[in-house]
Amino acid sequence: MAHISVKVDGTSYQGEVEPRKLLVHWLREDIGRVGTVVGCDTSNCGACTVLLNGRSVKSCSVLAVQADGCEVTTIQGLADGNDWHPVQTAFKECHGLQCGYCTPGMVMAAVDLLSENPTPSESEIREGLEGNLCRCTGYHNIVKSVSYAADLMSAGPAKGAK
């Protein structure tokens, strides 16, 4: 067992983990952050995407021990409590989700995409989200959502609040 200390969504957690434990399983099983989900076992689907020190990672391809000393942001910590991050607002406004299972990862990937490229074109959004699979929307409204989120964020936080 290894000792780790990780800040998740603003709260510090410490604990003993098996060295083989994946970050996503530690989040879900050890500290109860079940908003982040598992969709595959080959790192293809991206449903488990979180921010690790501000950049998106698939938390199934990071060991919990690798997150020692890091800050993790999940879908549950993106906005404060029931507040809305502009990307969350945009996904609701543009109907960018149906079943919602890919959504935690899709939103976190979109947040990272927009932090790198605040004004992405449609093809840049499609390429940027290539690592996140959705089975419900055909991506049409996800692309619209990310584009709309870019508009909201460039307009400043006031417009993004809901």
Place this chain on the structure above:
Amino acid sequence: MTAAVETDTAIGKPIRRKEDAHLLHGQTNWTDNIQLPGTVHMAILRSPMAHAKITKLDVSGALKQPGVVAAYGAKELGDLNGGVPCVWPVTDDIKMPAFPALAIDKVRQVGDCVAVVLATSVAAAVDALDSIVVSYEQLPAVTDMEAALGSGSALVHDEIETNACYVYKMPCGDYEASRAKADVVVARRFINQRLIPTFMEPRSVVAAPMGMSDEITIWSATQIPHVLRVLLALVTGIPENNLRVVAPDVGGGFGGKLQCYREEILVTNLAKKLGRPVKWTETRSENLVATHHGRDQIQDIEIAATKDGKILGLKVTLLANMGAYLQIITPGVPLLGMFMYPAIYKMDSYDFTCTGVFTNKTPTDAYRGAGRPESTYAIERIVDELAAEIGMEPMELRKKNWIKHEEFPFTTVAGLTYDTGNYEAATEKALAMFDYDGLRAEQAQRRASGDPVQLGIGISTFTEMCGLAPSRTLGALKYVAGGWEHCTVRALPTGKIEVVTGTSPHGQGHETAWSQIASSILGVPVEDIEVIHSDTGRAPYGMDTYGSRSLAVGGQAIKAASERLVEKARVIAAHQLECSASDLEFVNGSFQVKGDPSKSQALGAVAFEAFTAHNLPPGVEPTLQAEATIDPEDFSYPHGTHLAALEVDTETGQVKLRKYVCVDDVGMQVNPMIVEGQVHGGVAQGIAQALFEGAEYDDDGNLLTASLADYLIPSAADLPSFETGSTVTPSTTHPLGTKGVGEAGTIASTPAIINGIVDALRHLGVTDVAMPAAPQTVWRAIQTAKGGAK
């Protein structure tokens, strides 16, 4: 009787979804999130072989491993090794071999369950599987349907002495006479390949004895909590009234969660046996091999016509792959397509034969569209081939043969009566959106210039049968359940409304759309309405969600129950307002005395009176609620026209979908935003069949596409945006005028894509391209047509 005056109605508005707040904040309740004290986790030892005798199985080693609570093979499980049920014995002489949850003596598919371990953590259970001793004697795998029917084939089930599950025939009219009259007969064989539903949330099930009673609660990522409860009671012997099934947040299904899975049976039985919660969540790799698959038909189709393009008759001969076992509606899926091969076309005769075939592969069952994508693919492909054969423009051929809008209601050669439709209007709109003539001109120009990148235009003018289903019709088809739907509406004393529905959403937005229906009748704001669903303890009656039925059937029940509630309230309001019920009109959620708007009582106030019961009219019971259980009068028939423009690189076989336009007529739309979203997702899945997806097996029956690294579901980068439109021809057999939209896109889009690829290459001699049309497949089709490399 007009029960309620429809007022400032929420119906028809693109209201943003109620469901989204919790889904977007990670405040979700997926089954795998459930962690009950004392839970033991189940891990499954699955067969690595498609067909083998189990010569040795010893689970005792697993019991010595840390954290292990129990381990079972079929022998140890004994009476608790319940059989997976099939509820659709399509013929009197259908062969229905046993399907025990854990394989007995023999495995018949890769992924068959051989043994289970239960331990205090998932990791401990999985680790202990390595300590189970198992030996197999490999048998020849049955993987090819035609070979399976030949003499000398190995048998998937020795006891039934054949691999033929059933033969179903439906002759309509005299096809041979039509054929004799025809100038042209075009025959093709299409392969509708095997697909894997691949919903994003893997299956998960938790069963727990609840302590305070004999109740066992089962949480499952299922589309069908109500049907599952009945089936689990029958399979496990646990009394139905001791079972509560809950489908919490469910992450997609597409038919793949329309099932009573062996894992659900095992978890339920073991929770009862061990007296503690048992949990199982599949890995994605388990999902791909052990969740039922879809499609997998060999379609021989023949169309007879005059030389000027009048269709006379159609003959369809199917081989439908059942896989290794029959699951909930495995045999019936091809029959859902059976009625739809004639589609939108008028003809004199139609001859249908389907043979269900056992193979050593994962069982097939419903996958989005279930039978109708297969039929639509075959008819829309053969119509294009007929057009090419007689040198007629493919859209003109369709127009010549389709049912004209003034001919509805129309009884088809297959015996269905389509209530309404307007194929002309949908097509005209789609052609205009698409710039059909402009693209045809570009296509001609590219052909003339010998451009290596050729342009193809794909057409699909489809209809589907949905809104499952009139119970009597299901009975006539030997389906053992009904097709009704239930709703209870309660007006609470605080003015809030509860709509209790028997549908079970898993992404469709029922909470929003059902609120809109109730709101439009009750005059109560959408936000004051709570939709209760997917829990047999809170919503006891229902037939769940599949087959584009929820709005078409469930919506009727919501309408009827809401209207009955208004009529109950009217009597109480009249008593309060000291007038007769007939003097009241119901406007914007309030009963008003006609001609004296100052005298009124809001529905919430009536509900409070019904709650206190201090001053009710004689004979009126306290509380204000109403229910309705509605059996639909008929199926519904959405239709539409889908058009695709594809660029095909004749040197590499690469296909680029440049433009996709569709106009769908799904009848009255409760929430057009949700309708559009359903079309987008459906279209994407249909395109995926045409271009990307296929469950591939080797000759030994190994699934080669057994992870998401190998089974290619498209990403955002693989698809374009879609241009969607709609026409509205209300259904006349469904009181809300709705038809259903869940499957339309998937049913329509696959042939549009393949027709487009063939259209791009027809001048090179290509007459068909197999699915999925990957670059190497397209390239090979071009080379074969040229007489070059094979």
